[in-house]
Amino acid sequence: EDQVTQSPEALRLQEGESSSLNCSYTVSGLRGLFWYRQDPGKGPEFLFTLYSAGEEKEKERLKATLTKKESFLHITAPKPEDSATYLCAVRAYGQNFVFGPGTRLSVLP
């Protein structure tokens, strides 16, 4: 059974304090690993798709990396507007998305 766990459950950072969020997964035949951002009361917003170990993608202050067992979302010099819940999901071939529980990030000014 495909599974996704995320850590930490919640993270508080000072503005400018870089950190990383972890997504650990088990899946049979990875089609893709996905990162989404979700603001309170909103639907998830797509950030990245990673397909194979060693792949990296960047967008502004965010950088996602992938290994065979986990993915990291690195946040460099975060700003208060980066505060949100970050969701990780995996998808195996022929299967639906499996979402992790998310990491609630708070960036304090």
Place this chain on the structure above:
Amino acid sequence: GAVVSQHPSWVICKSGTSVKIECRSLDFQATTMFWYRQFPKQSLMLMATSNEGSKATYEQGVEKDKFLINHASLTLSTLTVTSAHPEDSSFYICSAEPGHTTEAFFGQGTRLTVV
């Protein structure tokens, strides 16, 4: 691109009535649409998967007679919560998958409150 619009964003209804939620892909054709339910501070729970022109596939434990899904076109799927009860109050989110990619894109969500 890849915009998904969900309507309404919130709705309050009386117990026993039915509520319809629409999910539209605005700038692409969605071969598959997904409906999720999300409880406070919890992740997304997949309710059903729908493909245009065919019956939806419901996840185990989801009542298909209570949550009616219609995927009438490549840009529109609807979820109807029939005979709603207070325990159906939740945040419902749809997502749509363009046929040529692996990603799915989400609507804004609908907050349903049954009183």
